[in-house]
């Protein structure tokens with residue numbers, strides 16, 4: 410009964426756009442709904458006994474019926490998020506974050522996503538995140554994911570517009586530029602400085618030549634916290650992303666595997682890109698990949714340091730600052746949208762079974 414009420418509350422919240430605070434067919438106070446979301450208000454009411462709107466009883470301590478998750482995306486690069494800032498989660502025995510990432514990513518048996526992202530309060534910063542790809546491998550950073558984390562921590566947990574987020578690639582600073590309604594935002598991220606991932610002594614702008622399918626391909630290996638291999642192509646719509654992408658991802662030259670970007674320079678301020686992501690395959694967008702492309706294009710004189718990157722899911726603005734004494738390689742700033750898709754509860758039985766597959 411309680412699970413049914415929770416699911417109904419989640420669906421009602423979705424139908425009402427959450428920000429409006431709909432629950433069980435009735436509207437909650439706008440401000441309350443905006444700050445907490447209808448499902449969270451329902452949960453809080455259950456903790457005190459009974460939800461005054463739908464009548465469900467919690468009887469004090471509520472046994473959570475499952476794992477609360479959120480799905481958000483940046484330009485169609487979608488992840489399922491677990492909000493550890495709302496409370497610790499004890500996963501059932503045998504379930505790990507990588508196994509859960511594989512389970513939720515499945516479009517038929519799970520939710521469907523490019524992976525899983527954990528959000529939490531940080532030790533050295535107000536927020537922290539970890540990203541797991543659809544195959545369960547862990548990446549150091551996610552440019553589209555961090556914008557969604559910034560939106561969620563600002564809108565749901567009341568963090569200010571500007572704060573730092575801990576990632577495996579180090580601290581990243583985020584700034585909410587627009588937050589017109591719950592679940593929608595435009596965010597700028599200071600992505601730090603790029604660096605080369607070539608052999609010792611190589612510099613940004615140096616390429617490596619790889620043998621792939623009996624052909625020599627020139628790629629630019631660039632790290633923006635996580636590793637990328639950028640290839641310039643004449644026509645990105647015809648690029649062999651799904652054929653060549655996986656071969657470069659696992660090429661012996663990249664023992665830790667690599668994200669692969671195919672980029673067409675349309676004009677010096679406009680790039681078109683498709684990506685084969687390490688651990689997730691072709692996705693609709695990659696924030697770190699877009700930054701790597703702008704660095705590769707600018708470092709080789711193909712484009713300027715400021716460009717709009719057009720991806721299958723939409724556009725990102727990327728600026729690569731001139732070097733300064735504190736940042737001899739220059740900092741990169743990326744700006745783009747974040748959107749909430751849904752809040753849901755995964756039954757514990759599903760979590761156990763799906764993660765064992």
Ligand SMILES: N[C@@H](CCC[C@H](N)C(=O)O)C(=O)O
Nearest residue numbers: 548551552553635695696697
């Ligand atoms: N989609 C992301 C990058 C996610 C991690 C990547 N697949 C890796 O393994 O490094 C982005 O928007 O940057």
